[in-house]
Amino acid sequence: MRPLPPHPLKRRIARGLAFVAAAAAMGLGLGPASAAPLPDSPVLDRDFADPDVVKVGGTYHAYATNGDGKHIQHATSRDLKRWKADSRDVLPVLGGWAAPRRDLVWAPEVFATGDGFAMHYTAHDRASDRQCIGVALSSSPDGPFRPVGDGPLVCPAAEGGAIDASSYTEGGQRYLLWKNDGNCCGTDTWLHLQPVTWDGTRTTGDPVRLIRLIRQDPTGEDGVVEAPTLVKRAGQYVLFYSAGDYRGDHYRTGYAVARTLTGPYTKAAKPLMTTETLSGAVHGPGGQDVVTGPDGRDRIVFHGWLADPRRRVMYTAGLGFANGYPVVRGSKVLYQAENALVHHAAVRDAPSASDGRAVGGIGHADSHVEFTVFTAAAGEHRLSVWFGNGSQDGAGSPVEATHGLTVNGRTAGTVRYRHTGWDRWSVVDTALALKEGWNTIRLSKGEYYAELDGVEVA
CATH class of the missing domain: 2.60.120.260 (Galactose-binding domain-like)
Structure with a gap:
């Protein structure tokens, strides 16, 4: 031997x-077919990229990157299957710091604050000429959300700005996850974790680089890591992220795991979802979020490309954890x-x-x-x-x-x-x-x- x-x-x-x-x-895992959908068809067949989903009462609210003449799109559902798109722009006005560029308003994140709802959104900062993260508040998840603050919440101009906000809470503390947009200007790209106030309007500490996920890897990630989403399951932190060129089939969803909140995070050897692992049912899966379904089980919500007209539509799939590692129903896994x-x-x-x-x-x-x-x-x-x-x-x-x-x-x-x-x-x-x-x-x-x-x- x-x-x-x-x-x-x-x-x-x-x-x-x-x-x-x-x-x-596993009782909270993927479950039977009726409870854990396959991503075989979009649940919202319209341009609805980078979906973020929050449940309020018995209603799911989804928010998405600009489209249909709106800064931020909004749709509602009772079951995560049938969605009704909102005709209104839930972020009708941008913060005064932001350039009036609807096409540069991206990746919203909405969460309850106790007194109402906060939205983190990405827009173009006039002063730095970079994409940065701002805040808006509303008394209702239906909006309208109104910008607060004299400037962006997070805007590391020397590192390319900041995009793709996401929220995580633990022990009564809220954290903001974000990506410095180094891809814009030839510098390193990192995913960060930063403490913020409960309403998300102010940072309360320095950002932490989530090591071992960090630098853009031209051979493995096509030079891009972005769209962080953090959950904790079975005592392990699971950090989902998107990678690759968002414009086509090579966009994909990966993950990394850690035993402590700030890492070190160990990246999985292979992506969680790609066009190939989903057998072509979805093209370029990414921009993901994790939400609890009506049955109490996890779902992963994400976008993928459709053609004619070319658009990024919204999908959901059952999400489970095998020995603490994520598995998406319908996606081949190593x-x-x-x-x-x-x-x-x-x-x-x-x-x-x-x-x-x-x-x-x-x-x-x-x-x-x-x-x-x-x-x-x-x-x-x-x-x-x-x-x-x-x-x-x-x-x-x-x-x-x-x-x-x-x-x-x-x-x-x-x-x-x-x-x-x-x-x-x-x-x-x-x-x-x-x-x-x-x-x-x-x-x-x-x-x-x-x-x-x-x-x-x-």
Whole structure:
């Protein structure tokens, strides 16, 4: 067996507890098809980019980037499925600091303050010639929202300005998330977290750069990270964001996770939603928000492109969390082995693996790695297993390795891994029957000693 670092008992216990907590949280997960929609058609078929959704009483209010002759668009729904667009501009007047450019009013964020409602919006600052974030207030979620303050709330001109405000609250403190718009002018782009007053009209501390999500990455993010949305699930912070060129199919939604509010945040190895992972049902998914549905379960709300006329329309999809990591109903997901339930095996650093870690030491009779995966419908699915196999027989010759496969507690055959060498990752596909909703897939010790990077279900 390939030598590996020791696998302490406390790690197994901690992972077991995390799995139990996540399993309990699954009751608030994706659920049956009637409760957790697939993003197979828009819920609002009009130009409605960067949707933000807030629930007030029994009514959902959605706000969006400029369109239809309005600075900020507004629509309402009782069920997140059927929406009625507002004929009025809920932000009829911009702050005096903002240039009168309707086309540069973007990405609203609305929240209740206790005395009414606040809106953070992006507009063009006259003084700095940059996009910056302003504030407007209203007594009603229907508006009209009226600007407050003599200038923008956040406007780091030397860093390209600020866009894409989002709100997060914890322990009675409100925080503003935002992006410095370095893409405008060749400087680094970061996502920030900054404390603000409860009504969102003033900052009360310095911004914190959410490290390890930070710099624009031309190879991985097409030079753009933006549109932050922060939630906390099963004791873990999940920071959703959009990346890539918003103008087409390469726009996508990613995420990063952290154990503390200010990080460090670790970016997922692959995006959460892309045109490809959604099998072309949505083109360029991004501008996301997370909201609780009428059934108490999470939804992700986002836009995607349609043609003729070309527009960004609004979609919703069921959102769940497998062992604390987000899964969107209808979007293929790579489940990392190190985030699964690991028993009598070891998580190790593996620089060439998909996110720099893998599971090895699956060499004991009771060794296994158990994945919790979600499927949109019952039937046959393709399981893709990312593996590495450097096993040799007693004569030093390369050999095939295997794992036993069980699905939802039942034996489902054997997965066979050709010889690749250690730290040389490949993929093998196998067909298996899965039920609608959550499934457990276990890969157990077989012949020789294959290591696991992750699995994908399609």
